[in-house]
Amino acid sequence: MTQVHPTRSLPGTTSARADAQPHFVTRAIGSSSLRVFPLALSGNVFGWTADDAAATSILDTFAEGEGNFIDTADSYAAGRSELMIGRWMRERRNRDAMVVATKVGKSRENPGMHAEAIKRSVTASLSRLGTSHIDLLYLHIDDESVDFDETLLAVDELIGEGKVRYFGGSDHTGNRLIQARIACGQMGVAPMVAIQSHYNLLHRQEYETGLAHVAAIQGLGMMPRFALASGFLSGKYRQRADLASNPRGHDAAKYLRRKGFKVLNALDEIAEEHDTAVATIALAWLLNKPGVAAPVVSASRATQVPELLAAARVHLTRHQSAELDRASAY
Structure with missing residues (x-):
């Protein structure tokens, strides 16, 4: 399910510099035909901690580094992210x-x-994004008040109309994913191809002891969200x-404890061995896990993007x- 993507000359770089960079491997999202750089750039800070100029610079840096997978939501900054x-x-x-x-x-x-x-949400998102189709649509919540069939x-219907290519779940339990797959089979409609779930070095148990097995059986591409634990793993x-010093700092406060420091110490040592950033190693660990297609990460400044890529x-x-694994064991 992998494919070597040859390195191209990037804008503003010499061909010699581009040739010196190692190749990376694109990954398929589940059973879909979508192939992506193994990192999804989140737009959750666009229109919040990143203004127009910052967002443009972040996106430019991501694309120049050969990133091609962008993750957003109709609720991010009330649609401004899109x-x-x-x-x-x-x-x-x-x-x-x-x-x-x-x-x-x-x-x-x-x-x-x-x-x-x-349907109204997708129509609005297409308008804001200025596109005819959404490549991957996530059900952002598991709304149990609505029958899955509906x-x-x-x-x-949206897939049949060409407005959506593929879809996946977010915040769905393993049991609900099984229910959804059964319902799709019974109705003869397109199944989910992806799942987005909370997963990182400091939040492993929920995914590894439940969702991972279901995702593997169904062949779902896994996109870990909160991949850097609200910035703590950077x-x-x-x-x-x-x-x-950061508007999102309060989200990381809960990790300032013994286990968090133990994980950071392990990351520090390995980052030094690779002469790279701590965040880079935290994401590389995720990319080593079965089924993971692309961790979802955000950046408030363009200077943060290279260490993510x-x-x-x-x-x-x-x-x-x-x-x-030992440092982060649950």
Whole structure:
């Protein structure tokens, strides 16, 4: 399920510099035909901690580093994230080179998973993104107040109309994914190809002891969200004073404890061995896990992007992976 993608000369670089970079491997998203750089750039900070200029610079740096997978949602900054991404693709004329994922279900205008809410949400997202289709649509919530049949039929209609290519789940339990697959089979509609779930070095048990097995059986591509534990696994939060320097720092406060420091120490050692950033190693660990297609990560500044992209070109040894497994054991 992997394919070596030859390195191209990048804008602003010499061919010699490009040739010196190691090759990376694209990954398929589940059973779909989508092939992506093994990292999804999240637009969750666009319109919040990243303004128009910052978002453009972040996206440019991501694309110049051969990133092609963008993840957003209709609820991010009340739709502004999609607008910023859409404007960037229009200005760069690169829509066909990008794999765009968005989510529906949490917007103030069209909440929930009723058929009409989904259809209205997708129509609005297509308009904001300035595109004719969404490559990967996530059901952002598991709305148990709505019969799965209604939700799945609505998505299948959108796929039949060419507005959505593939879809996946988010925040769904293993049992609900099984129910969805059975319902899809009974109705003869398109099944999920992907799942987005909370998974990182400090949050392993929920996925590894439940969802991982179901995802493997169903052949779902796994996109870990909170891949850097709200920035803690980048190493920028070492003491409580560091939390005040970032608007999202409070989310990382819960990791400032013995286990968190143990994991950071292991990351520090391995990052030094590879002469790379701590965040790079934390993402490389995820990319070593079965079924993981592309961790979802965000950046508030373009200067943060290269260390995220570098994870695709880092090869951890068996010993290094085992050391991180031990440090983060649950």
